Amino acid sequence: MLKKNLVYIIIGTLTFALILFLEYNKKEEINWFPSYVTHHKIPFGTKVLSDIIQTKFKSIQEVERPPFEFLKNNSDTTSTYLFVNNSVSFGDDELADLLEWTAKGNTLFIASSNFEDSLLDTLGLATESLFGDEGLAHEFQHKLVNPNLALKRNFSYEKSYSTMYFSALDTLNSIVVGEVSNASDENNDFEIHPSIIKQDFGAGTLILSTFPIAFTNYFILKDENSAYTAGLLSYLDWEQPLYIDTYYKSGKKFYTSPMYIFLNTKELKWAYYLILIGVLLYVIFEGKRKQRAIPVVNPLVNQSLAFTRTIADMYFEKGERSAIANHKIAYFLEEIRTNFYLNTETQNEEFYKNLAARSHHSFEEIEALFNLINSVKNKTILTDDALIALNSSLEKFKAKAHGK
Missing domain, CATH: 3.40.50 (Rossmann fold)
Incomplete structure (x- = not known):
């Protein structure tokens, strides 16, 4: 592959050199502009x-x-x-x-x-x-x-x-x-x-x-x-x-333009062209933006989950299972309002039907879930088994509602 690319480079270089040689030795075109200027030697000068x-x-x-x-x-x-x-x-x-x-x-x-x-x-x-x-x-x-x-x-x-x-x-x-x-x-x-x-x-x-x-x-x-x-x-x-x-x-x-001196002299004109070609080649091969290596910066760790676990552990160690259950129920009702656009203030038979239709559950499943929620809310002392049962029911509802 390297030899093949080298051949292409040599062919391109020789072709470019040949073009420059032919252009440099090309017969200069006659300027037929009617200038009538006294020192012009062109055909229509005077x-x-x-x-x-x-x-x-x-x-x-x-x-x-x-x-x-x-x-x-x-x-x-x-x-x-x-x-x-x-x-x-x-x-x-x-x-x-x-x-x-x-x-x-x-x-x-x-x-x-x-x-x-x-x-x-x-x-x-x-x-x-x-x-x-x-x-x-x-x-x-x-x-x-x-x-x-x-x-x-x-x-x-x-x-x-x-x-x-x-x-x-x-x-x-x-x-x-x-x-x-x-x-x-x-x-x-x-x-x-x-x-x-x-x-x-x-x-x-x-x-x-x-x-x-x-x-x-x-x-x-x-x-x-x-x-x-x-x-x-x-x-x-x-x-x-x-x-x-x-x-x-x-x-x-x-001629007030300094470029006239370059473009009117054959040698200077081609020197100017070679400079432009050199600049173009530099831009193509070396003109890419160079910079120091960017140091790797580790992104900040999301501490929300750790914070939540810490708070939950504090509640659990103090035995405040009812508070944990009420928080979970409040978050669950907020998710229903946000995701299913239902008002959770009145939990009646019509509410159960609408939630069942929107969450891929049956009416009986929704009714059983809210009966469990109401029974947990009404208990003053909550056991670990009751808290675990509530959490499992809520997670199962979320999984089925979201098609998991």
Whole structure:
């Protein structure tokens, strides 16, 4: 039996070790979360964009505060404010501050899949979704329309089943910068819609793009898509200071949880897992409650019977047989009241019949028993034989009444 258990333990240990080995050497999964954070190297981070901007613009500042707070102390210099995220929503008061800042001669560039209604209403715009006909396998074609960019080809993106476009424009003030279509090799009947627009606002300029993916690591590094992103950046004045928003981001710039350090490093993550497994094994095999041996404490002896015998011996030694008999008769009558629910005050023929019916006795037996009891109660001097006869009769009644 011991050898059999040892074999099971060895097999279990080897299996567990194999699982750990396979998990440790498993290829790390790609994180497709759309963070848009400037230092993230994941596909939908913007680390590559940040590196490109560092080489092009003379003055760059990352803004980690809300725009309304930042612009209070930075509203005098003509500059560009760049927002890139999956969704950007300012709120009415903050949007009013941004538009006022833009109207002073600044440039506001927002790349987002979703725009708040108040911004669209102000600029006379509307957006809708454009869907492909092949699900996630569909490739949307993006194009910059400015002929001066010499970008005559389309730039494809295939990681989404839909994309946003501007379904309504202020044709007097809006200039289409980029377009998107759902064209595919099998479908020639496709739609073309504006996806990037430029609009003068006061003395400044507004540029809105419904395709923020164009600024992510994945898009820029794929094929020759960097030309598309560079074409968009060419609409910005590289001599002006550039403010890059890092406040409105889907991902976190800083990870406040200390567990991120463990779980983001392969070695530390598995060390952490091994500690948890070790604790679990300890709980299973060694975590049982241990305590000192409990001393044996003998229960207290029931002295009631000994006390009763002592009292009985005292009565018997003094010759008080009548007192003993009266006590036994009183206890007997109490048992009848308790067990058979009969009133013992009146002992007549009806009482005898009820007691006989409830105690498995005949009427004659009950009558004879109570005649004996009454005769004992009426005697002033009681012999040992009479006391023994009374006790025997009472015990026989109890035994038969209880089915013994």
